[in-house]
Amino acid sequence: MTSKPTTKPGLMTIAAVGLLVALTGCGSSATTASSASGATPSHTSSPASTPGNPSLGAASSPAAPQAAEPVLITIKDFAYILPASVASGAKIMVKNQDNQSHTVTSTPKGAFAIKVDGGGTASFTAPAKPGSYQFACDFHANMMGTLVVK
Amino acid sequence: MSAAHSAATPTSRAGHGQGRGVLALRGLIALAMVVDAVVHIHLSPGYQLSAPSGVGAGNLFRLEAAVAIAAALLVLVRGNRTTYAVALLVASSALAAVLLYRYLNVPAIGPLPAMYEPVWFLEKSLSAAAEATGAIVAGAALLWTRHQGRPRTRAVADQ
Numbered sequence: 527m528t529s530k531p532t533t534k535p536g537l538m539t540i541a542a543v544g545l546l547v548a549l550t551g552c553g554s555s556a557t558t559a560s561s562a563s564g565a566t567p568s569h570t571s572s573p574a575s576t577p578g579n580p581s582l583g584a585a586s587s588p589a590a591p592q593a594a595e596p597v598l599i600t601i602k603d604f605a606y607i608l609p610a611s612v613a614s615g616a617k618i619m620v621k622n623q624d625n626q627s628h629t630v631t632s633t634p635k636g637a638f639a640i641k642v643d644g645g646g647t648a649s650f651t652a653p654a655k656p657g658s659y660q661f662a663c664d665f666h667a668n669m670m671g672t673l674v675v676k
Numbered sequence: 677m678s679a680a681h682s683a684a685t686p687t688s689r690a691g692h693g694q695g696r697g698v699l700a701l702r703g704l705i706a707l708a709m710v711v712d713a714v715v716h717i718h719l720s721p722g723y724q725l726s727a728p729s730g731v732g733a734g735n736l737f738r739l740e741a742a743v744a745i746a747a748a749l750l751v752l753v754r755g756n757r758t759t760y761a762v763a764l765l766v767a768s769s770a771l772a773a774v775l776l777y778r779y780l781n782v783p784a785i786g787p788l789p790a791m792y793e794p795v796w797f798l799e800k801s802l803s804a805a806a807e808a809t810g811a812i813v814a815g816a817a818l819l820w821t822r823h824q825g826r827p828r829t830r831a832v833a834d835q
Contacts, residue, residue: 603795
């Protein structure tokens with residue numbers, strides 16, 4: 527059951543390279559689908575600590591922060607589909623793919639609030655102050671999300 | 677019909693137990709209808725704003741709540757075939773509607789707005805469970821009263 531020493535150096539090299547690739551290449555900053563769960567990351571700084579985002583040493587990976595790209599929040603099937611984070615003061619487009627109206631309203635209110643008709647789009651400006659902003663739909667209390675502003 | 681009803685009480689001692697059982701059934705139906713009504717009333721303002729076309733989803737919710745309360749009162753005041761049938765109709769139609777709009781993207785039809793909502797959440801699930809309970813218990817009560825009625829009418833016919 528023990529390994530034979532003959533091919534060991536080659537195997538070890540391949541394994542080491544594979545491990546290195548696996549560790550460095552998995553900094554996936556994939557889309558964050560936030561819906562009814564209400565999981566809440568705490569304040570500021572930590573890299574997109576929303577659920578589903580692996581947080582091992584991926585902080586240094588080039589995660590392509592949305593600089594001037596239009597930021598899009600999609601509402602589909604009564605759930606918010608969010609980018610991992612948005613730049614402070616960025617213009618955020620909200621596209622509602624449901625046939626009922628929804629809102630994106632910060633909780634507590636004040637930071638932002640917008641109504642999007644069924645099948646329509648609307649936009650608002652992200653808060654200037656970095657942080658995690660919880661929001662919900664005024665019409666459907668089960669719809670919640672967290673907007674991470676950097 | 678009323679004769680068949682009042683005839684359920686007189687003779688047997690088991691009648692008392694049955695009476696309590698029927699009372700419990702009626703209470704359960706009424707409770708289910710009230711839960712359904714409360715959830716609909718609570719959700720109605722938001723849904724009126726999110727789906728205002730036609731009469732509006734919120735107004736339909738209010739209508740559903742009013743009908744459910746009426747059915748609950750009817751069953752509480754008088755437990756007979758008619759009131760059980762009304763409760764069964766109200767509960768089962770509400771359940772059918774919530775299931776329909778949960779799984780089928782029904783467009784707006786006449787005064788009815790498009791109310792497709794492909795999710796379950798606590799309040800919605802609670803009202804659907806209440807509607808299912810109300811429908812099942814009202815159906816059972818209806819069957820029970822039919823069974824109760826049959827031998828008596830036969831006995832009367834035999835005489």
